Amino acid sequence: MGHVALFLSPSSVASLLHGRRSTRSSAKKHRRICSSSVMATVSEDPIREWILTKGKASKIFRISSIGGGCINYANCYDTDVGSFFVKTNREIGPSMFEGEALGLSAMYDTKSIRVPLPFKVGSLPPSGSFIIMEFIEFDRSRGDQSVLGRKLAEMHKAGKSDKGFGFHVDNTIGSTPQINTWKDDWIEFFAEHRLGYQLKLARRQWNDPIILELGERLIKNMHLLFKGAVLEPCLLHGDLWMGNISSDKDGNPVILDPACYYGHNEAEFGMSWCAGFGGSFYKSYFEVMPKQPGFQKRKNLYMLYHYLNHYNLFGRAYRSSALSIIEDYLRMMRVSTV
Missing domain, CATH: 3.90.1200.10 (Aminoglycoside phosphotransferase (APH), C-terminal lobe)
Structure with a gap:
């Protein structure tokens, strides 16, 4: 099947319904892919495509690794309109990130505690998936x-x-x-x-x-x-x-x-x-x-x-x-x- 691409807004969680943090080895593979994707054409990279169209960025200055635990790999995409937080998994399809995005959107809609706002879920060629969300700069403490x-x-x-x-x-x-x-x-x-x-x-x-x-x-x-x-x-x-x-x-x-x-x-x-x-x-x-x-x-x-x-x-x-x-x-x- 082609790319699975879903736009996630806080007020339309139901729209998702229509529509693991990666291993060390897949993380190394992803580093190579990310380093080359800056030069790739938009159509070859669905993450870059979304950031440069729906994300309204005209330039991606750098892609930096910020870890991602033992299931997914995480990057920060710095652009001329701000930063985006991106998680990828080269082994698991979009369903895992769709569930995460639905949860984040539901929590966001309560207007109570702060959560990263999800923007996009999709599949990666030739396999795997990604989620793009709001980048939040964390403080060193866990707060009050x-x-x-x-x-x-x-x-x-x-x-x-x-x-x-x-x-x-x-x-x-x-x-x-x-x-x-x-x-x-x-x-x-x-x-x-x-x-x-x-x-x-x-x-x-x-x-x-x-x-x-x-x-x-x-x-x-x-x-x-x-x-x-x-x-x-x-x-x-x-x-x-x-x-x-x-x-x-x-x-x-x-x-x-x-x-x-x-x-x-x-x-x-x-x-x-x-x-x-x-x-x-x-x-x-x-x-x-x-x-x-x-x-x-x-x-x-x-x-x-x-x-x-x-x-x-x-x-x-x-x-x-x-x-x-x-x-x-x-x-x-x-x-x-x-």
Whole structure:
């Protein structure tokens, strides 16, 4: 098929529906491509084509590498109308970046916390994909924790769905598929599309029937943890850890690289074990989104999803943490672990 090219505006997220950070080796290949693409004709380079047409630039002064983690490769394109942030992946098609762009646009539309505005998603010849978005110059700090907590709560409060729990498309959490098929019931959604999916991956990938069996016992009984809780679908970033939190030059918090969906707001804290949220963060958050009965009991349940994902992505070092959470819950619920 030809290039997949989508213009992403904050007010027309639905238009996307019509329409992994790369490996080291593909990153080296991309450096060679980028160095030569400055001299290439517009038609040979869809990134350059968009910047010089829809992006309204007349000159690209330089293309500089700014890293991109372990799945995608990232560049800054400096032009006469400002800078553009571009992520590319030479192995994965546009669907991953389409999911990211939909999430960024949905968060942007809440007019709460700052996120990079996505402009364009497309495919790269002969394979791969790209996303062009707003370039934000980050400050060295991660900003004020209390402001972050308040802004995040404002996003959760503003970002609502009348379709239930899920998202417009499936996306990825890291490089793991994240299933977002709509459901009316949060506990059913979290059981099937979050914990259940990760447990089955662990069974297939690591030949780990024990964690699957015990995890399924937890799933059958986890409704006990939600007594008295109000379960409304809120727009979640979905992968909020330290590496995805920053601040702009004015000190405003910025969140990026989302795995968005509409879920119970407390699920946003599932990566708190590597997010560095402090007391001032939670204090300001709960002033906007009041704490619900049973919050402390559910915290580890939401962490479990991410521990299982890390187990499936990075190996057995995370198995003990995931299994410990499962066994602790089963003991608390007086469910046999034997």
